[in-house]
Amino acid sequence: MEPATTTTTTSTASQSSIPAGDGLIHVRVLPPSKLTLYQLNYKYPLKLISPAPSQWAKSLTVFVLSYGGGLVSGDEVNLRVVVESRGRLCLQTQGSTKIFKQKTPSSPPTIQRMIVRVQPGSSFLLLPDPVQPFAESNYIQHQIFELEDITDDTSSIVVLDWVTEGRAARDEHWSLKRFESRNEFFGVKESDTTTTGTSGDGGGNGSESVRGKLLLRDAMILDGEMLCGDETLRERQDSQTIFATAVIRGKPFKKLIEYIKTRYANEPRIGQKRWDTDDDSRKHNRIEVEARNNGVLWAASSVRGFLLVKVSGVEMEGVKRFVRGLLSEVNEDGVPRENGCITEEFGTGMFRCLE
Amino acid sequence: MTMEGQNTTTTATITSEKPEETLEDLRSQIASLQSQLAAAKAQLEIKVPSPSTNLPPSPSPPLHLWLLLADSALPIGSFAFSSGLESYISHRSLRPSISPKPTPRSELARFLRLSLLSVSTTTVPFITAAFKSPSSVLALDDTFDATTTCEVARRASISQGRALCSVWDKSFVSSFLKVGGGGEDGIPTHYRPDHFGPSWGYITRLSGLKDTEETLEQVVFVFLFNHVKALLSAAVRLSLIGPYVAQQILASEEVGRLVRMAVERGGRIGVEEAGQSVPTVDLWQGRHERLYTRIFNS
Numbered sequence: 001m002e003p004a005t006t007t008t009t010t011s012t013a014s015q016s017s018i019p020a021g022d023g024l025i026h027v028r029v030l031p032p033s034k035l036t037l038y039q040l041n042y043k044y045p046l047k048l049i050s051p052a053p054s055q056w057a058k059s060l061t062v063f064v065l066s067y068g069g070g071l072v073s074g075d076e077v078n079l080r081v082v083v084e085s086r087g088r089l090c091l092q093t094q095g096s097t098k099i100f101k102q103k104t105p106s107s108p109p110t111i112q113r114m115i116v117r118v119q120p121g122s123s124f125l126l127l128p129d130p131v132q133p134f135a136e137s138n139y140i141q142h143q144i145f146e147l148e149d150i151t152d153d154t155s156s157i158v159v160l161d162w163v164t165e166g167r168a169a170r171d172e173h174w175s176l177k178r179f180e181s182r183n184e185f186f187g188v189k190e191s192d193t194t195t196t197g198t199s200g201d202g203g204g205n206g207s208e209s210v211r212g213k214l215l216l217r218d219a220m221i222l223d224g225e226m227l228c229g230d231e232t233l234r235e236r237q238d239s240q241t242i243f244a245t246a247v248i249r250g251k252p253f254k255k256l257i258e259y260i261k262t263r264y265a266n267e268p269r270i271g272q273k274r275w276d277t278d279d280d281s282r283k284h285n286r287i288e289v290e291a292r293n294n295g296v297l298w299a300a301s302s303v304r305g306f307l308l309v310k311v312s313g314v315e316m317e318g319v320k321r322f323v324r325g326l327l328s329e330v331n332e333d334g335v336p337r338e339n340g341c342i343t344e345e346f347g348t349g350m351f352r353c354l355e
Numbered sequence: 356m357t358m359e360g361q362n363t364t365t366t367a368t369i370t371s372e373k374p375e376e377t378l379e380d381l382r383s384q385i386a387s388l389q390s391q392l393a394a395a396k397a398q399l400e401i402k403v404p405s406p407s408t409n410l411p412p413s414p415s416p417p418l419h420l421w422l423l424l425a426d427s428a429l430p431i432g433s434f435a436f437s438s439g440l441e442s443y444i445s446h447r448s449l450r451p452s453i454s455p456k457p458t459p460r461s462e463l464a465r466f467l468r469l470s471l472l473s474v475s476t477t478t479v480p481f482i483t484a485a486f487k488s489p490s491s492v493l494a495l496d497d498t499f500d501a502t503t504t505c506e507v508a509r510r511a512s513i514s515q516g517r518a519l520c521s522v523w524d525k526s527f528v529s530s531f532l533k534v535g536g537g538g539e540d541g542i543p544t545h546y547r548p549d550h551f552g553p554s555w556g557y558i559t560r561l562s563g564l565k566d567t568e569e570t571l572e573q574v575v576f577v578f579l580f581n582h583v584k585a586l587l588s589a590a591v592r593l594s595l596i597g598p599y600v601a602q603q604i605l606a607s608e609e610v611g612r613l614v615r616m617a618v619e620r621g622g623r624i625g626v627e628e629a630g631q632s633v634p635t636v637d638l639w640q641g642r643h644e645r646l647y648t649r650i651f652n653s
Contacts, residue, residue, distance in 0.1 A: 215501060219502065237635065240634075269647035270646050298638070298642075299638050303506065
């Protein structure tokens with residue numbers, strides 16, 4: 001620990017001693033303010049890559065990858081993340097997470113679990129590419145965020161979770177078997193040590209009985225095998241090909257939260273004559289009009305200390321552009337705010353998955 | 356008064372322990388239930404007229420209770436909510452026209468199915484849990500609050516849940532409270548959950564319904580059937596259908612089947628597995644606030 005260099009303590013020994021699919025990312029700040037990856041372990045099929053940060057980087061970035069760019073049935077990923085006080089960590093992916101079809105009806109589902117501990121004064125950003133469940137895939141995703149400081153709101157997070165209809169080019173439109181995504185946010189005390197920094201501890205099974213107070217749970221369950229009336233899942237999704245949820249909390253993102261709330265409040269009203277030709281339309285944000293033209297639907301809710309944004313759309317690019325616009329706080333002409341919260345907190349290059 | 360109450364409670368417990376299907380037994384059971392009621396009222400220090408013993412047998416308590424809870428005049432304000440229907444219809448008209456153009460009735464039928472599916476995976480698990488373990492209803496209520504992420508849906512749920520609790524306190528408690536008060540079942544009677552689902556499960560349990568599979572199904576069935584009624588009533592006021600068609604839909608075999616399916620589906624889902632199964636419902640409902648004109652609160 002003495003040398004103040006950005007190194008990892010990863011060793012081949014600890015790599016082999018952890019179960020398949022497990023991973024651990026532990027961010028620590030060494031005095032005076034050196035961000036380090038104190039630990040970075042992973043085992044197949046999970047792969048973690050951390051590009052060496054530039055000297056003045058505001059945050060560390062880790063790419064969460066899977067070998068072959070996708071997960072097959074039976075794959076189980078358990079990732080633990082600890083961001084210590086004053087730490088800044090951004091998790092990204094390099095391309096969508098492909099979920100391959102379940103081999104046989106009795107094969108186990110594909111599972112991804114992640115437990116993130118966010119200590120007081122630290123920030124965590126999760127901006128992955130969307131999950132892309134292929135036809136007949138069976139996927140369970142469970143992400144738990146443990147916030148240590150909810151009194152002063154200094155355990156800060158921006159989390160994006162999104163899913164697409166599958167491989168449209170292969171005529172896959174929500175042809176999955178089952179998709180389940182759960183994001184849970186807990187207020188925890190420092191002493192609730194469900195997460196420890198020791199290596200080999202990566203296997204969170206997400207079933208610990210006591211985990212502090214449940215603050216927010218966002219769960220989406222898509223059942224492709226069920227018919228509702230005679231409607232298939234695809235029909236129920238109402239030509240939306242992508243659903244995104246963003247959850248934001250914490251002091252550093254106060255301005256971002258205000259920005260999104262204001263934009264939602266200024267959304268053109270539905271059913272107000274024809275909003276795009278109306279004289280009134282000049283008052284409306286150009287980007288809102290564009291969003292509507294691109295078939296983007298969105299809603300923002302302030303719930304129990306969080307801002308939760310739901311976005312859906314008929315095509316990927318429109319939704320990407322829209323979410324990028326929201327998170328980078330673009331003005332009416334679509335130009336990002338110079339010192340937008342996310343850039344201010346984490347540095348540049350955070351929106352890779354949205355480009 | 357108090358002493359008498361205590362005595363009759365004891366006899367009541369003894370008689371109700373050996374239920375036989377004879378008329379005589381039924382009568383004595385009714386009598387004992389009435390005295391039990393008097394005892395409960397006495398405990399609440401509410402003055403009640405002494406029950407006359409020569410009344411004809413009243414309908415069994417569940418029927419009486421169901422008629423009250425399924426009454427559209429139940430003052431919990433369900434008429435003020437469309438559960439996203441109003442927003443759904445407004446959004447549908449913005450869509451590029453498809454042929455054949457769906458009729459208002461078919462749009463309504465579709466929304467009804469989606470809404471029932473959504474409620475069955477989000478709310479029903481909490482009704483079930485609150486009914487089964489009424490002593491943990493406040494924790495369930497808090498979990499439901501954390502899980503209901505749509506602001507508009509939250510307001511609708513809280514408004515109806517609180518109203519149901521006040522109807523209970525102001526109107527039903529004197530007649531229906533059959534449990535708790537330090538009784539053997541030990542169900543606390545003083546909790547007042549905020550949300551509609553948890554309070555529905557809790558209040559029906561407080562009304563003395565037994566914790567059996569069959570009763571629980573009825574509890575959920577009435578809740579969901581009420582939901583359908585509220586949607587249809589909203590549809591009439593949105594001029595999607597007329598009142599006769601509304602009744603026709605309500606009476607249809609399909610609605611019965613949809614509600615039963617929703618009961619069955621929701622019954623299989625635990626509180627921890629609950630979640631939104633129709634993501635567009637959250638968007639429509641969330642965007643209700645953005646309607647230029649609106650009749651309903653949700």
